[in-house]
Amino acid sequence: MTVGMSIDPKLLLSNFSTISLVLGLLIIGKTLLVTLIGRVFGVSTIAAVRVGLMLAPGGEFAFVAFGDAVNQGLLSPQLSSLLFLVVGISMALTPWLAAGGQFLASKFEQHDVRSLLPVESETDDLQDHIIILGFGRVGQIIAQLLSERLIPFVALDVRSDRVAVGRALDLPVYFGDAGSREVLHKVGAERACAAAITLDTPGANYRAVWALSKYFPNVKTFVRAHDVDHGVNLEKAGATAVVPETLEPSLQLAAAVLSQAKLPTSEIAATINEFRNRHLSELTELCATTGSSLGYGFSRVMSMSKSKPLTSDDESESVDGALAI
Known part of the structure; x- marks a missing residue:
């Protein structure tokens, strides 16, 4: 005024x-x-x-x-x-x-x-490769592990700065929507064996899982879930395996805190494994109630439980297998 x-x-x-x-x-x-x-x-x-x-x-x-x-x-x-x-x-x-x-x-x-968009001619020689959807911190770690083992992969992200980081490292990272059928086709989804979905938002993860399940059912999808409800929705959308994004980081942080408390290493490992087994057992009970496997490898566990009771050793092996997934 x-x-x-x-x-x-x-x-x-x-x-x-x-x-x-x-x-x-x-x-x-x-x-x-x-x-x-x-x-x-x-x-x-x-x-x-x-x-x-x-x-x-x-x-x-x-x-x-x-x-x-x-x-x-x-x-x-x-x-x-x-x-x-x-x-x-x-x-x-x-x-x-x-x-x-x-x-x-x-x-x-x-x-x-x-210049960052995928070109079909650049990926037409890929076969049985891995598609990484989301090139943030988690996607970059997965890409590094695959590179060290010389496993072919291609990555997608909608943030040009992340794509530029990948290109600077001479990695096959492209700009594109992970939920687009056309973009997935350009990175050879019909020839891929699996997809690791690590996008930033639950909605984006859901779209990517749905698109792969609908248009490229040959691709096994491994996706991180924000929580149990998100995991159930992802599995309903067609996810092969759902991994909780907070469980393992929380356990690693807890182990570091326990080590600072001067606990023996063996006791820390036992405490962490006990919590992990209890957490996964609770999810198993939830799966039995809802009829969902949540993708933690529980499909195998539940089918085994129908044929014979699980012993403590069997449960440990099953949980280890689930974590490996």
């Missing part, structure tokens, strides 16, 4: 060309300056330009500085009013400058992403 009341419309009309010139110099100058500083500090060019456009308008402190300069006799009231107009108009342009930066970023990103 204060800024608006200080603007003189007559001054804007009478000095329109001067105000336009100063306004252009302010926005262009600050954009170039911030872009240069961003590049010096390692920010990408397009990101630096976006930041420059968003910081190009003048700030509220200018009004305080101009008012004080007038009181000190450093600026004339007429020049101060002119600068008030320039800063006020530049602030009003902020949403359009931000939108312009977003538009430029989307154009550059679309151009960059084209």
Whole structure:
């Protein structure tokens, strides 16, 4: 309100060309300056330009500085009013400058992403390979393990920065939607033997499992679940095996804490294994109630239980097998 009341419309009309010139110099100058500083500090060019456009308008402190300069006799009231107009108009342009930066970023990103899309000719020689859907931390670990064993794989992700990381390591990582039939076809899903699904959101994991189950039923799908309900939904969508994303990391963290408490290594291992077996046994009971295997390898365990009672040794072996899966 204060800024608006200080603007003189007559001054804007009478000095329109001067105000336009100063306004252009302010926005262009600050954009170039911030872009240069961003590049010096390692920010990408397009990101630096976006930041420059968003910081190009003048700030509220200018009004305080101009008012004080007038009181000190450093600026004339007429020049101060002119600068008030320039800063006020530049602030009003902020949403359009931000939108312009977003538009430029989307154009550059679309151009960059084209080179990251999968090309069918690049994967037509793959056979019985693994598809990694999601190249985040978990997907990168899986890719490293497969690379060390010379097992062929191809990875997909919708984040271009992750794809760029994989490409920098000379890995077959492509940009694409894991739930798209066309994209899955381009990475040779009809010839793949398995898929490791490690996407960031439960919904994305579900879409990927559903698409593979519907269009490429030959692919065994191994997916992480956020919780039991999510695991049940994933299995209903066609997942071969569902792995809880919190169980093993939690047990490893607990083992580290117990070691700090000076417990013997053998006692720590026994405690961790006991909790794991109890947790999986509870899930087994839940599976028997709901008629779902949750993909932990319990299909085999439950079929065995129908033929003979499980001994403690059998249960341990079955759980180990499930964890191996």
